[in-house]
Amino acid sequence: MFELQEGHRIMERAIRQFCEKEIAPHVEKMESGELLPYDLMRKMADAFGIRKMGKELLEKALAKAEEGGEGKEGKAKTRFGVPVSEEALDPMIMAVVGKELCRVSPSFALAFAASIGLCGQTIMAKGTVEQKRQYGIPVVTLDKVGCWGLTEPEAGSDAFALRTIARPKDNGYVLNGSKIFITNAPYADVFVIYAKIDRGDEAKADKRRIYPFVMERGIQGLSTSPPMKKMGMCGSPTGEIFLEDVFVTADQLLGGEEKTSRDQAKEVLASERTGAPFMCWGIIERCLDDCIKFAIERKQFGKSLAEFQLIQEKIAKMFVQLENVKNLAFKQAWLQKNRKGTLEEFCAAKYYCSAAAVEVGLEAIQLMGGYGYMKEYHVEMLMRDAKLIQIGGGTSEIQILNIAKELFRKAGKEISLAG
Ligand SMILES: Cc1cc2nc3c(=O)[nH]c(=O)nc-3n(C[C@H](O)[C@H](O)[C@H](O)COP(=O)(O)OP(=O)(O)OC[C@H]3O[C@@H](n4cnc5c(N)ncnc54)[C@H](O)[C@@H]3O)c2cc1C
Numbered sequence: 001m002f003e004l005q006e007g008h009r010i011m012e013r014a015i016r017q018f019c020e021k022e023i024a025p026h027v028e029k030m031e032s033g034e035l036l037p038y039d040l041m042r043k044m045a046d047a048f049g050i051r052k053m054g055k056e057l058l059e060k061a062l063a064k065a066e067e068g069g070e071g072k073e074g075k076a077k078t079r080f081g082v083p084v085s086e087e088a089l090d091p092m093i094m095a096v097v098g099k100e101l102c103r104v105s106p107s108f109a110l111a112f113a114a115s116i117g118l119c120g121q122t123i124m125a126k127g128t129v130e131q132k133r134q135y136g137i138p139v140v141t142l143d144k145v146g147c148w149g150l151t152e153p154e155a156g157s158d159a160f161a162l163r164t165i166a167r168p169k170d171n172g173y174v175l176n177g178s179k180i181f182i183t184n185a186p187y188a189d190v191f192v193i194y195a196k197i198d199r200g201d202e203a204k205a206d207k208r209r210i211y212p213f214v215m216e217r218g219i220q221g222l223s224t225s226p227p228m229k230k231m232g233m234c235g236s237p238t239g240e241i242f243l244e245d246v247f248v249t250a251d252q253l254l255g256g257e258e259k260t261s262r263d264q265a266k267e268v269l270a271s272e273r274t275g276a277p278f279m280c281w282g283i284i285e286r287c288l289d290d291c292i293k294f295a296i297e298r299k300q301f302g303k304s305l306a307e308f309q310l311i312q313e314k315i316a317k318m319f320v321q322l323e324n325v326k327n328l329a330f331k332q333a334w335l336q337k338n339r340k341g342t343l344e345e346f347c348a349a350k351y352y353c354s355a356a357a358v359e360v361g362l363e364a365i366q367l368m369g370g371y372g373y374m375k376e377y378h379v380e381m382l383m384r385d386a387k388l389i390q391i392g393g394g395t396s397e398i399q400i401l402n403i404a405k406e407l408f409r410k411a412g413k414e415i416s417l418a419g
Helices: 006-032 038-047 050-067 071-075 091-104 106-126 129-140 262-297 309-337 343-368 378-389 396-410
Strands: 146-149 165-169 172-183 190-197 210-216 222-224 238-249
Touching: 006 038, 006 091, 006 106, 038 050, 038 106, 050 129, 091 106, 091 262, 091 309, 106 129, 106 146, 106 172, 106 190, 106 210, 106 262, 106 378, 129 190, 129 210, 146 172, 172 190, 190 238, 210 238, 210 262, 262 309, 262 343, 262 378, 309 343, 343 378, 343 396
Parallel strands: 146 190, 165 190
Antiparallel strands: 165 172, 172 238, 190 210, 222 238
């Protein structure tokens, strides 16, 4: 349970090779916004044969669903609606991919995960065959860039207090509102937007009536901001989405109106949370590798830094953090695979790993001194990127509140995040 199996190691080596050869040389340009990450994502998926194979499998699965034939595949386990083998469902494979991407560029990993994970997963999980074919397949096979819009200027941690309203009209809905901090929004082709359906005054205050709508760039009334300037994750464009009287047809409501999608949005947030330990693992592992190399090569007072005990302490403590984060990552993959795990376990893992990644990033800069502070040295970017993991997908404070809420609930006392 606590070590990579042969299949994981093969994947680790292959992805590392790809990242070093194909992604690393472009990180600087992605960070400055000169180069967008999307063509590189397609290149990566092509290199591993995922796009062609994925498209064929998805088309087959949809054709089967259209025929109404459940068949063997209908009962099989699926990922993005595609029947897949047990091995392909192994969360450790995705963990290794995420970890390796984050060693080189956490922002590349973020843009990738927001498109095929947050956006693609929502469409493939909730959509009809037609919605999957029109919007889902192009996103999960990377032909199109997707984004997932829940957060609003006035609704962040309190996400379900969102104000984007969908008013029923002429066999469809008219959407008004705005979204903020949305990964990929400035360049996305496909948008999943959460809105509250307003059928009357009482619905306005009802946090349960939250639904995802899917739409494409070019629809009248939808616009996006240029990429926002930010501290880290600079290779992943983040932006605002504005909706002014956007008319969508009823079939652009994912999953229909009967069942509220609040729980589904929570599931997506939960899956975002579960990615955190894998990302932090990559960031910490790379910081440690770079620091060991630097400490051996850099000489001060006639000796290499590695010979100073204060430097040894930093390296040893980074290793302790790495061990803890790796153990949590392995546990999380095991919990996911076995469909186990509690909310407090997942929140605790995100909370701990993101704090460890920030701490290690800062220590790595300190260990390298002035060099660590320079952009030329990778640890500076890793530290800034790590900070986002304490904010996105639920802040550290919200993880702590969730943990306490669950522990008290299990002891028979209900408490609320609203204090
Ligand atoms: C780079 C980036 C990418 C993102 N990508 C996406 C995306 O693709 N899609 C999307 O929908 N969203 C996205 N987000 C939004 C992200 O999920 C939110 O920023 C996050 O949930 C926090 O919301 P907020 O920024 O409004 O902070 P707020 O909720 O305003 O919080 C401000 C501070 O108050 C604290 N706080 C809030 N409530 C409480 C409380 N009850 N008790 C104690 N403290 C509290 C918070 O922990 C935080 O420290 C992204 C954000 C960033 C920065």
